Amino acid sequence: MYDITMRNRVLVMLDQGLTLSEVSRRTGVSRYAIREWRLRVEQGRDLYVGGPRDCPRCAELPRPPDPPGAYSHLLGLYLGDGCISPVGDPAKSVWALRVICANAWPGLMQECADSIRAVRPENKIRFIPREGCTEVNSHSKHWTCLFPQHGPGMKHTRKIELAGWQQEIVDEFSEEFVRGLLHSDGWRGTNRVRRKLKDGDHWYEYPRYNFTNVSSDIQRLFTDALDRLGIPWTQMNRKNISIAKRDAVARLDEFVGPKH
Structure with missing residues (x-):
């Protein structure tokens, strides 16, 4: 911290x-x-x-997590490449938040750890090596309070919707939410398109962002946030959303940018 x-x-x-x-x-x-x-x-x-902080959702008067921007970013990472699972003795009700990050992006791992540390500063953070990736891991009794989307099975097999207090945070901190989603389940790259013309084939290149997620609910949360930010998008197929217009890419570059 x-x-x-x-x-x-x-x-x-x-x-x-x-x-x-x-x-x-x-x-x-x-x-x-x-x-x-x-x-x-x-x-x-x-x-x-x-110093330590009690869980804001378990308080006598429940309140949103603080700081809200870091929470919005962490929520995006969790919905993209994260999960919550029990740890040790079930009677102790300890949960592990696990966010999987590709080893090619060490900066992403650090940003994930920064957001966890901001939301739960008393929690220990572990970097656990996996095959081709690293698990950013933190234990707490309160992850299920902070992420009520937790449930049995994979996210795309069940309904994913935000609680009212989460929606208020995401509405205000949409940039952080979009960044978390794109840095977990998205990428920024160059799209190459071939056009056949009379004088031969011509290749055109342009940058674009792509978001891939099987859950239609998580896709909707992503596109709703883009709409709030005034960023146009296109549904490419059942699980892919593209942001390719020049102004839209430039807008995302302001607060997302390539993974690092």
Whole structure:
């Protein structure tokens, strides 16, 4: 967890006119954490809250998880490549949040860990090697409270919908939600198209984003967020959604960009 000195340093750099991406590159702090710290200051909340925290959903007066931007990002990662499973003695009701990240993208693993740490700062985070990938793993009694989408079977075999408090977070922090989904089940690449013309074949190249998920419910959550952000999309087939218009790709590049 970043201390107050680092947080203040980041805010000074933002005040000097540096962009989120520039500050992230210079400090190694994720864009999500930087955005959250800036939002805390703008909203008059404490910049740093240390020590253990109770589960906000189990409180006498349930409240949304804090910080909401990090939660929205983590929700996207969970819906894409995450799962929740019991750990050890069932009587202890301990759950493991597992997010699978390809080894080719170490930056994605770190951003996932940053969001977990922001939402549950008292939780230990483990990086467990798997074949061709790494499992970012964290144990808590409260993951099922924070992600009520948990249930038996794979996500595409059951109904996936957001609770009211989750929808409010995703509505406000749609960029973070889309980033989490795309960095788990999406990619940014170059599409090549061949056109047959009189003088021979011509190849055209253009960048695009593609999101792949078998669950129609998760697809809808993704496209609803794109609609809120004013980003046009196309349903390519039953499980693939494409964002290929130049302005739309440029808009996603502002807060998503290629995996790293």
